Amino acid sequence: MRMYDIIQKKRQLCELTFEELQFFVNGYVSGEIPDYQASALLMAICFAGMTDNETANLTKIMASSGDILDLSAFGSDSVDKHSTGGVGDKTTLIIAPIVASLGCKVAKLSGRGLGHTGGTLDKLESIKGYNTSLSSAQFMSVAEKCGICVCGAGENLVPADKKLYALRDVTATVSSIPLIVSSIMSKKLAGGANTIVLDVKTGSGAFMKTYEDSLELARRMVSIGKLSGKKVSAVITNMDRPLGRNIGNALEVAEAYNLLCGKTESNDLLEICITLSAEMVSRSKDEPFEISREKVVEVLQTGKAKETFLKWIGLQGGDISVLDSAAFSSAKYKTEVLSPADGYISSADAEGMGITAMMLGAGRQTKADVIDMRAGIIQKACVGDKVKKGEVIAILQSDTVEDHTNAAERWLKSLAITDTPPANQPLVYDIIR
Ligand code: URA
Numbered sequence: 001m002r003m004y005d006i007i008q009k010k011r012q013l014c015e016l017t018f019e020e021l022q023f024f025v026n027g028y029v030s031g032e033i034p035d036y037q038a039s040a041l042l043m044a045i046c047f048a049g050m051t052d053n054e055t056a057n058l059t060k061i062m063a064s065s066g067d068i069l070d071l072s073a074f075g076s077d078s079v080d081k082h083s084t085g086g087v088g089d090k091t092t093l094i095i096a097p098i099v100a101s102l103g104c105k106v107a108k109l110s111g112r113g114l115g116h117t118g119g120t121l122d123k124l125e126s127i128k129g130y131n132t133s134l135s136s137a138q139f140m141s142v143a144e145k146c147g148i149c150v151c152g153a154g155e156n157l158v159p160a161d162k163k164l165y166a167l168r169d170v171t172a173t174v175s176s177i178p179l180i181v182s183s184i185m186s187k188k189l190a191g192g193a194n195t196i197v198l199d200v201k202t203g204s205g206a207f208m209k210t211y212e213d214s215l216e217l218a219r220r221m222v223s224i225g226k227l228s229g230k231k232v233s234a235v236i237t238n239m240d241r242p243l244g245r246n247i248g249n250a251l252e253v254a255e256a257y258n259l260l261c262g263k264t265e266s267n268d269l270l271e272i273c274i275t276l277s278a279e280m281v282s283r284s285k286d287e288p289f290e291i292s293r294e295k296v297v298e299v300l301q302t303g304k305a306k307e308t309f310l311k312w313i314g315l316q317g318g319d320i321s322v323l324d325s326a327a328f329s330s331a332k333y334k335t336e337v338l339s340p341a342d343g344y345i346s347s348a349d350a351e352g353m354g355i356t357a358m359m360l361g362a363g364r365q366t367k368a369d370v371i372d373m374r375a376g377i378i379q380k381a382c383v384g385d386k387v388k389k390g391e392v393i394a395i396l397q398s399d400t401v402e403d404h405t406n407a408a409e410r411w412l413k414s415l416a417i418t419d420t421p422p423a424n425q426p427l428v429y430d431i432i433r
Contacts, residue, residue: 248376
């Protein structure tokens with residue numbers, strides 16, 4: 001087999017066989033196929049696309065390029081949730097204890113944040129002592145005891161994706177839907193769960209900016225999951241504005257914990273968490289969505305989900321005594337951002353707000369950057385709220401960056417204030433099963 005012929009075949013819009021895709025992936029991972037040939041094939045895929053069958057084959061081959069988590073000990077109870085990335089997205093911290101309280105097992109390898117979106121591991125590490133690198137035996141034991149374990153994905157989880165993603169990033173080939181599907185779904189297949197619920201974000205702060213692209217991505221991911229023998233649903237949710245009130249690592253943990261304690265100020269966050277949790281339980285237990293939804297609301301109301309959260313964090317070494325203290329998420333330097341006008345907040349550009357958080361030190365511009373765990377933003381007014389000129393609409397905070405002038409300007413640039421209230425936007429657009 002020759003890489004030249006595979007590139008030419010794709011360029012001529014033909015379907016590649018399993019063997020051809022395997023030759024490409026394995027050859028690229030081992031270093032036998034050079035970057036220039038891999039880039040040429042990726043670009044041909046961008047233009048020619050891939051059938052579902054080809055995408056499913058590529059996904060399987062990528063998934064088996066490294067370790068595959070064995071969650072068979074949990075039978076059909078193993079569930080996973082994946083978000084395509086957003087700003088203020090702390091849903092894993094809330095959903096995992098909810099579904100674990102209902103008998104599901106969330107044994108999950110998560111990633112760190114890069115750019116304007118945050119990562120679950122960074123958020124968890126804002127809790128002193130939380131250990132993200134357990135041995136396989138410890139990982140399974142924690143999940144067995146409390147229904148949850150969230151650790152960092154090692155270097156050998158889908159090495160093919162690490163190499164291919166880095167190449168896509170520099171060859172303008174990231175946005176091809178079959179390449180995104182195979183990248184995300186290979187990691188989900190290697191994650192080993194039986195049921196997978198995908199939170200496909202749509203809007204200004206999301207990877208997919210339009211509903212049509214998000215729908216196409218959702219449909220393709222569900223179809224590839226099914227072809228690989230998994231139960232998969234995709235919930236398309238709004239990321240035109242940040243999710244919830246807080247952005248930043250410790251601030252997001254505090255917001256998630258408060259919600260589990262029954263003290264949320266964000267109905268949007270609550271509603272998205274209830275929907276995603278209900279979908280996970282419903283698919284995992286094969287029961288009607290509405291029945292699962294009622295159970296989800298009940299474990300939130302009785303405090304069972306909060307107890308599961310505390311047990312989980314404690315078992316992974318986190319100091320749970322800090323969570324009830326305001327000092328946990330409070331920072332040294334704080335700046336109030338005042339509304340420049342009377343009116344309604346009619347839009348909030350989530351990407352711009354994520355960039356503001358990064359300017360304060362809450363995110364990384366490069367992989368090597370060190371995060372300020374308590375840096376971030378508390379929104380005092382969100383989309384739809386009526387504001388008065390001079391009213392505090394946000395608080396910026398950090399432990400390291402002293403001067404918040406540029407960050408405050410960036411924040412204000414992300415907002416629109418108008419005389420009339422904005423039209424209501426859906427929170428959950430669709431569920432694809
Ligand atoms: N997220 C991924 O993991 N891969 C992509 O290709 C895009 C988003």
